[in-house]
Amino acid sequence: MKPADFTYHRPSTAEQAASLLAELSDAKVLAGGQSLLPIMNMRLASPEHLVDLTAIRGLRTFTEADDQIRYGATTTHMMLEEQLVPDRTNGLLPRAASGIGYRAIRNRGTLAGSLAHADSSAEWPTIMAAVDAAVHTLSVRGTRRIPVRDLLRGFFTTALDEDEFITGVEVTRFAPETRWGLYKMARKPGEFAESLAVALLRPDGAELWLGAARDVPIRLPNTEAVAESPELPDLLDAVGADTGSEGHQRQLHAVSVQRALNAAHHQEVTRV
Template sequence: MKPAAFDYARPRSLSEALELLARPNVDARVIAGGQSLVAMMNLRVASPGLLVDIARLPDLGSATEEDSTVFYGACVTHAMIEDRIGPDPSNGLMPKVAETLAYRAVRNRGTIGGSLALADPAAEWPCVLAALDATAIIEGWNGKKAVACRDFVTGIYETRLAAGEILTAIWVPKLSPEARWGYVKLARKSGEFALSLVVAVRDPARGYARVVLGATDGPPLILEATSRLCGRGRAEPAAAREAVAADLARAADRQFDAFRHSLHATAALRALTQATEAAA
């Protein structure tokens, strides 16, 4: 199939992009890499009347480093993260995630901001950024605001982005050298979306630990009991299984069948082990 007819604009500034999005009686959508949106348009799942291309806006395609944080422009591509073009605040976690995302042709064009803004429930970045305690920077005519990535996704393809707003950057705090992480993606084959996805981060220098479950038919789930256990360091297998089981029981509203429940439990236990195996 081919998409319905649409108009296309490439603004030269963020203010011009916001003006285009504010046009009355026009269903305008932001596009950067277009690896998901164009496919949805071809299937007529999405039919915007205007595409506003922000891929070449200044500052959105680079990463900048400060003392304790790295700011990723929303148009930084997966390939740039995979190839470590720019600073890495995650001690290797983000490059590892990027190399497992789809295929190289997709990674060359797809962007971290686009993935987060689309909020596909099986996508990697919403889960990873929530685990890293990252913050989304949103700009609109009413100014700039910051939203924690753990709260940014509100449902399947639903986010805290309001009409006329653009996700412009993602702020990621740096992990300390002592930090450890675990990443488990279970899929039928390499490059596919995950059937289960778990990210565990433990940073004892900051007193921080978080375990996040993705591919849950909704927003990423923070596994609270498992996160507390992760923060304590290496856990006994029985305690780990108990914590994961308690967290999945609290997510009963997601209605996982037995197969998905087993996948999520297995992925969570593996990621927890990876994040704590070097703990004293």
């Protein structure tokens, strides 16, 4: 199928994009198009206007400070995978990016586009919630900084206003002693996750996050309590309590968490 007719806009500045979104009715932002365009092709969405951000050069750059880095909204998965932009998470972001879709998708799909799409079975919502990232947004009313944990409201639902778009994603530099583990279960490489576990180990304890279990990524406080000795029977009960899952789904999530924890426990600590 092909999309319904729409008018295409390609502003050259973020301010022009904000003005267009404020003026136009029924407009959608296009960052990489790897989620929006297939939905339009299936006629599940039929916006009258598309506002393409890819001509705005400032949205494909990065800025770095001592304790954080801000990636422009149209930073692609490939740029993170190949470290064409700096990574300050000791390899977590490149590792996550490498598991997204296929090379053609990673070449065009964007970090902000994935967060704005808000699919909890995708990598970036879970990863960015786990590392407590924040998005920076723009509209004609001004700018906002929204923690990713507050941005994600439900399936394909965010805290963004209709005329607001993400301009950057802020990630805090990992402390030198932080170790991480990531495990994704999917039917085949490149598919969306059936379970996606992130483990962060710090001197004060473990922090565990899970994607594809609910409509938003969730933290696993009961599972964190048994993370020091992650035996599967203990994890099954804890993951079940955290997610409300049973049977096969509980087993799937518990195994993902266990493998993420094992990867984190065996990771060497390096300075980032």
